[in-house]
Amino acid sequence: MNRSIRPDAVLIQAVIAGALSFAHLHDLAAAAGQSGWKAWAYPISVDLLLVAAWRRLRAGRDRSSWTWFAIALAASLGANIATAGLLDLDHVPAWLRILVAGWPALAFLGGTLLVHAPTPAPATPEPAPEPDREPAAPEVEMHRTDTPAPAPASAPTAELDPPSVKPPASGPAVPPALLDHARSIADAHRNTTGQPITADALTARLGLPAPTCQAIAAQLQLT
Template identity: 65%
Template sequence: MARSIRLDAVLVQAVIAGALSFAHLHDLAAAAGQDGWKAWAYPVSVDLLLVAAWRRMRTNAENRDAWLWFAIALIASLGANVATAGLLDLHNVPPWLRILVAGWPALAFLGGTLLAHAPAPAPAPAPTDPPYVESAPDLTVEREADPAPELPPAEPVSEDVPPEPAPATPAVPVPPALLDHARKIANAHRAQTGAPIDPETLRSRLGVPAALADSIALQLA
């Protein structure tokens, strides 16, 4: 019950203060030459700028622009209340006050636009704990040594009879036509020099690679 009475008192106080400030702003605007509906629009503009700046300050307390426009709207509201308290002759308003009242709509429009399009602060990412992974216990496994492979028994080598050499086979296959041509060149070389032709000479005569010349010389031997 006490809580509801307290809330009602706060609301009544806010309504009374807002109505008085609204009336003072209207009277000052009317005295500065803003008649008709324009005089009623001035207090609405000041109060809306004040509320918009306050909401932006609550959203982002580090926004300096919101603090600046809140101070400007508060000075405009306080100035109107003080000026209508008898310190200013509302029937003979000075020119500088008329200039301020006439320039207020552009200033309020600029402030409202900047506050409406101010970027919202990015939310800080929530800290995430790394997943808990249970470490495996240290295990020492002793492995038995593999048995040594058994070697096959060595074959007896006869000391009297030397092993027969394996027949040499050409490393590179030789076409029969090329082999016949090489045999003719070798025979001619033997008839001229009396010595068999060597692989280097055979390679230069035939114009073939060294491996192919070696294979031909092996077959001609």
């Protein structure tokens, strides 16, 4: 698609300023003894250094770019002011001839430094803040308000072993078998004589130590 070319006031001013500055630089270089093609090369050198410094400023904005931009701008403005009638171009002072003669080397140095200057590292973007996490649900402590029912009483465990006969505190322990044997002797004596057996008679029949026989007699309630 073809774009229509519209006049821009800023663009027109730039063309006029560039043409007049170019002519003034040419006239000043010619008055300083640079004749022929050399006089036309001076305005080109100044404008190129000005553009290079400006592009460097837009890219990095370092101090060296500002320095060379100011030097090129001073050379352009100086030529405009010098050719405005303040300087006799037929009798150019020696210091101005020296500046014009040394300008090519100065412009080459500035252009080289601008081209080979390190490019500043781009600013590291700040990390995006992490989204706020949802707060964790608060822990709720549960308490019972009702009274728990008492646990059912366990059924008593049936005793599997027969209860053992507890011996008297003062006598030795008597085995149940020995006690049954002594009871059978006592029962036989009762059946035969019709009288209960005495402790001495039971002791004589059993033939055991006296403490054991006394413990047996006590459990059989013999006198």
